Amino acid sequence: MKHDRRLVEVALGNRSYPIHIGRGLLQDAALIRESVPARQVMIISNETVAPLYLAALKTALGERRITAVSLPDGEQEKCLESMLPVFDEMLVNGFGRDCQVVALGGGVIGDLAGFVAATYQRGVNFVQIPTTLLAMVDSSVGGKTGVNHPRGKNMIGAFHQPRAVIADLEVLGTLPDRELRAGMAEVVKYALLGDREFLDWLDGHVDAALAREPDALAFIVERCCRNKAAIVAADEREAGQRALLNLGHTFGHAIEAARGYGDWLHGEAIAAGMCMAACLSARQGWISREERDRAVDLIGRVGLPTSPPTDLGAERFREFMARDKKNRDGELRLVLLRGLGDAVVTADYDEAALTATLEGEADD
Amino acid sequence: MKHDRRLVEVALGNRSYPIHIGRGLLQDAALIRESVPARQVMIISNETVAPLYLAALKTALGERRITAVSLPDGEQEKCLESMLPVFDEMLVNGFGRDCQVVALGGGVIGDLAGFVAATYQRGVNFVQIPTTLLAMVDSSVGGKTGVNHPRGKNMIGAFHQPRAVIADLEVLGTLPDRELRAGMAEVVKYALLGDREFLDWLDGHVDAALAREPDALAFIVERCCRNKAAIVAADEREAGQRALLNLGHTFGHAIEAARGYGDWLHGEAIAAGMCMAACLSARQGWISREERDRAVDLIGRVGLPTSPPTDLGAERFREFMARDKKNRDGELRLVLLRGLGDAVVTADYDEAALTATLEGEADD
Incomplete structure (x- = not known):
C-alpha cells in the first residue's frame, strides 16, 4: 500500500x-x-x-x-x-x-x-x-x-x-454516518473560505465522499490538510489569517454552548453557522443570492443543518457570541464571505442584518 | 526616588x-x-x-x-x-x-x-x-x-x-519574618549554585538583610534577578543548565508534598534540601566538610531548617522524588555541588550515601 x-x-x-x-x-x-x-x-x-x-x-x-x-x-x-x-x-x-x-x-x-x-x-x-x-x-x-x-x-x-x-x-x-457528515462540514469550510477550485471539485464529488469511496476520501483529507498546513505555517498563533478557519464557528460555537455540548455535533453546528455567514454576507451584498444558495445547497446535500435552531433567538446568540475569542475590545468580529472561496474577518457588518440572520429570517 | x-x-x-x-x-x-x-x-x-x-x-x-x-x-x-x-x-x-x-x-x-x-x-x-x-x-x-x-x-x-x-x-x-527568611533560602541558592562572590557578600550581610536594610534588600533582589535572567535567557525551557536552579528542590519538593502543602513553607523545605545536597556532595567527596559546614551554617544563620523532618525516612523520600520533573527514563537526577558556587545535575551519586542523607544521618 x-x-x-x-x-x-x-x-x-x-x-x-x-x-x-x-x-x-x-x-x-x-x-x-x-x-x-x-x-x-x-x-x-x-x-x-x-x-x-x-x-x-x-x-x-x-x-x-x-x-x-x-x-x-x-x-x-x-x-x-x-x-x-x-x-x-x-x-x-x-x-x-x-x-x-x-x-x-x-x-x-x-x-x-x-x-x-x-x-x-x-x-x-x-x-x-x-x-x-x-x-x-x-x-x-x-x-x-x-x-x-x-x-x-x-x-x-x-x-x-x-x-x-x-x-x-x-x-x-x-465511522457512523452522522459523524462522517459532520466531518464534511469542515471540508466544505476549506472550500468556502479560500479554495474555489476545491469547491468546484466538491460539487461533483459529495456523493462519492458520503459513499466513502477511497480515492475521494484520500483526496479530501490531503487537500484539507494542505490548506490547513499552509494557513498554520503562515500564522501559528492566530494573529491574522488563521482566524479565517473559524468560518461558521462564531455562530456554531454559540449553538453548541446554548444547546448544551453534545446535542448538536460540532460539525452540524458549524454547518448551520456557515449558512448563516453566507446569508449575512449576501444581506451585506458581498456575495450574490446565487452564490449564497450554492453554499447552502452544498451543505444541504451533505445532509447537514442549513439554519440555526428556531428557538434560540438573536439575544441568546449574542450573549454566547460575546465570549468569542476573536473579539477585541468587546467588539464582535465575524468571519464572512467577500466571495465564494474568499473569507474575511470583520466587524464591519450591519447590525440589523446580523439580527435578522440570528433570528433565521428568510431573505429571498 | x-x-x-x-x-x-x-x-x-x-x-x-x-x-x-x-x-x-x-x-x-x-x-x-x-x-x-x-x-x-x-x-x-x-x-x-x-x-x-x-x-x-x-x-x-x-x-x-x-x-x-x-x-x-x-x-x-x-x-x-x-x-x-x-x-x-x-x-x-x-x-x-x-x-x-x-x-x-x-x-x-x-x-x-x-x-x-x-x-x-x-x-x-x-x-x-x-x-x-x-x-x-x-x-x-x-x-x-x-x-x-x-x-x-x-x-x-x-x-x-x-x-x-x-x-x-x-x-x-x-512581609512576615518567617516569609522573609523563607525567601532568603532562594537567595542563598543563587550563591551556592553559581555565584561564589555573592556567597562571600552574603556571609557578611545576612543580618542586614534580615533587618530589612534597604540597600541590602535592593542589592539582593537585583543580584538574584541578574543571575536568574542570565540562566533563563540561556535555557528558557530547561533543556540543560536551568535545572541548576533546582538546587535543594528535589529534596524540598518531597518534603512539601509528604508533609502536605503549607506545613513547611517552600523556602524552608528547600533550605533543608540544600543542606541535604551539600551533605551528599560532601559524602561524595566533591566538596570538603568545611565547605559543607559553611553552606549549612549560612542557612542556619538565616533561621532556616538545616535538616529534613526526622519522621520522613528514605523510603517516603524516594517515593516522592521519583516524580521529579528532572528524572529521565525513571532515573533520579539530583542537583549537587562540585564546589561552593558550582552546581551540577547528575545521576552519578552513591545510593548508600543518598540513603544516609535522606535518613538525616550525621557524617562528621
Missing part, C-alpha cells in the same frame, strides 16, 4: 511535523515507532474508539510502558475535570517529561489529549492519531488544544504542536 | 521583558500603565496581600475594566480547582484575548495567575507584581507557571513569560 501514501508537512521551523495520510497506517509498526519513540506512552482514547483500534496501536508500539485511558464518548467530556484522572494515572506510573501522549480518537480526544500534553510537567511530546474525518481534516492539525468551559467552547487551552499526525483512512470505515 | 531604580532585562528575543526593581513602584502610575496597557484587567491576589496593596494598584491603573479575585492565602490554594472561579469571572465579564492578567502576591499567586494567563483562551498577556522576597528573587522571573497535584509539586503547568515584573521593595516592609 506504500505507493498510496500522502505526506503533508506543517512547516513551523524546529516544531515542523509530518501528517501521514494513507490506509493501514495503524498496522505500520515502523511508522508508529518512528513517530512514538518514547519509552513511556500514555494513550488517551474513548470508549467507542478504544475497543476498535487500541489493540492494533499497542501491537504496533511493541514493548513499552504503555498506559491507556478511555473517556466516555462525547463533547461533554471535553472539560478540565476529565483531565484529572489522566494526570493522576501518569503520576502514579511515574511518567517523566520524556514520555509521550498519544491521542487516539476524534476532535474531543485530540484537543483534550493535546492540552494534557501541553500542561503535564509544563509540556511533553504528543502524537495525534485522528479517527474521525473531522479530526483528520481539521482539529488534529495545527496545535490548538484545550477544553470547554460551561460558559464557552475551547475557552481554556494552549497552543502545543504535535510531533506527528497519523491519519489512517481505513478507520473511516467504522 | 527614580535614581534608586534598577532595571534587569530578561533577554528572550521577541518575548524579552524588563524587571523593574525599586521603592514605591506601586504608586508610579506611569510605570504601571505602561506595563499594563490593556483595557480589561484581571488582578489575582490573596486575602493577605489584597487589603494592603490592591487599592494602590487600582489607583495606579486608573480608568479600566478591572476585576479582582482574592484567593485564600497558602500553598494549598495552588491547584486546578482554584483556577475555575477565576476563569468564570473572566468569562462572565467578557474578557477577550486582549485582556491582561496581573499577579499581585507571592509565589503561589504568581504561579497560578501565570498559568491562568497561559491557558485562558489559549494564552493572554500577564504582569508579575511580586510581594514576597521569594517571588521577587525567583518565582516571578522566567515564565514557569503552574499548579500542584496531590501527587507532586508544580506537576501541571506551562512556560509562559510575563510582559514585565515589577518588584516594589517597599512591600517587603509588611
Whole structure:
C-alpha cells in the first residue's frame, strides 16, 4: 500500500511535523515507532474508539510502558475535570517529561489529549492519531488544544504542536454516518473560505465522499490538510489569517454552548453557522443570492443543518457570541464571505442584518 | 526616588521583558500603565496581600475594566480547582484575548495567575507584581507557571513569560519574618549554585538583610534577578543548565508534598534540601566538610531548617522524588555541588550515601 501514501508537512521551523495520510497506517509498526519513540506512552482514547483500534496501536508500539485511558464518548467530556484522572494515572506510573501522549480518537480526544500534553510537567511530546474525518481534516492539525468551559467552547487551552499526525483512512470505515457528515462540514469550510477550485471539485464529488469511496476520501483529507498546513505555517498563533478557519464557528460555537455540548455535533453546528455567514454576507451584498444558495445547497446535500435552531433567538446568540475569542475590545468580529472561496474577518457588518440572520429570517 | 531604580532585562528575543526593581513602584502610575496597557484587567491576589496593596494598584491603573479575585492565602490554594472561579469571572465579564492578567502576591499567586494567563483562551498577556522576597528573587522571573497535584509539586503547568515584573521593595516592609527568611533560602541558592562572590557578600550581610536594610534588600533582589535572567535567557525551557536552579528542590519538593502543602513553607523545605545536597556532595567527596559546614551554617544563620523532618525516612523520600520533573527514563537526577558556587545535575551519586542523607544521618 506504500505507493498510496500522502505526506503533508506543517512547516513551523524546529516544531515542523509530518501528517501521514494513507490506509493501514495503524498496522505500520515502523511508522508508529518512528513517530512514538518514547519509552513511556500514555494513550488517551474513548470508549467507542478504544475497543476498535487500541489493540492494533499497542501491537504496533511493541514493548513499552504503555498506559491507556478511555473517556466516555462525547463533547461533554471535553472539560478540565476529565483531565484529572489522566494526570493522576501518569503520576502514579511515574511518567517523566520524556514520555509521550498519544491521542487516539476524534476532535474531543485530540484537543483534550493535546492540552494534557501541553500542561503535564509544563509540556511533553504528543502524537495525534485522528479517527474521525473531522479530526483528520481539521482539529488534529495545527496545535490548538484545550477544553470547554460551561460558559464557552475551547475557552481554556494552549497552543502545543504535535510531533506527528497519523491519519489512517481505513478507520473511516467504522465511522457512523452522522459523524462522517459532520466531518464534511469542515471540508466544505476549506472550500468556502479560500479554495474555489476545491469547491468546484466538491460539487461533483459529495456523493462519492458520503459513499466513502477511497480515492475521494484520500483526496479530501490531503487537500484539507494542505490548506490547513499552509494557513498554520503562515500564522501559528492566530494573529491574522488563521482566524479565517473559524468560518461558521462564531455562530456554531454559540449553538453548541446554548444547546448544551453534545446535542448538536460540532460539525452540524458549524454547518448551520456557515449558512448563516453566507446569508449575512449576501444581506451585506458581498456575495450574490446565487452564490449564497450554492453554499447552502452544498451543505444541504451533505445532509447537514442549513439554519440555526428556531428557538434560540438573536439575544441568546449574542450573549454566547460575546465570549468569542476573536473579539477585541468587546467588539464582535465575524468571519464572512467577500466571495465564494474568499473569507474575511470583520466587524464591519450591519447590525440589523446580523439580527435578522440570528433570528433565521428568510431573505429571498 | 527614580535614581534608586534598577532595571534587569530578561533577554528572550521577541518575548524579552524588563524587571523593574525599586521603592514605591506601586504608586508610579506611569510605570504601571505602561506595563499594563490593556483595557480589561484581571488582578489575582490573596486575602493577605489584597487589603494592603490592591487599592494602590487600582489607583495606579486608573480608568479600566478591572476585576479582582482574592484567593485564600497558602500553598494549598495552588491547584486546578482554584483556577475555575477565576476563569468564570473572566468569562462572565467578557474578557477577550486582549485582556491582561496581573499577579499581585507571592509565589503561589504568581504561579497560578501565570498559568491562568497561559491557558485562558489559549494564552493572554500577564504582569508579575511580586510581594514576597521569594517571588521577587525567583518565582516571578522566567515564565514557569503552574499548579500542584496531590501527587507532586508544580506537576501541571506551562512556560509562559510575563510582559514585565515589577518588584516594589517597599512591600517587603509588611512581609512576615518567617516569609522573609523563607525567601532568603532562594537567595542563598543563587550563591551556592553559581555565584561564589555573592556567597562571600552574603556571609557578611545576612543580618542586614534580615533587618530589612534597604540597600541590602535592593542589592539582593537585583543580584538574584541578574543571575536568574542570565540562566533563563540561556535555557528558557530547561533543556540543560536551568535545572541548576533546582538546587535543594528535589529534596524540598518531597518534603512539601509528604508533609502536605503549607506545613513547611517552600523556602524552608528547600533550605533543608540544600543542606541535604551539600551533605551528599560532601559524602561524595566533591566538596570538603568545611565547605559543607559553611553552606549549612549560612542557612542556619538565616533561621532556616538545616535538616529534613526526622519522621520522613528514605523510603517516603524516594517515593516522592521519583516524580521529579528532572528524572529521565525513571532515573533520579539530583542537583549537587562540585564546589561552593558550582552546581551540577547528575545521576552519578552513591545510593548508600543518598540513603544516609535522606535518613538525616550525621557524617562528621
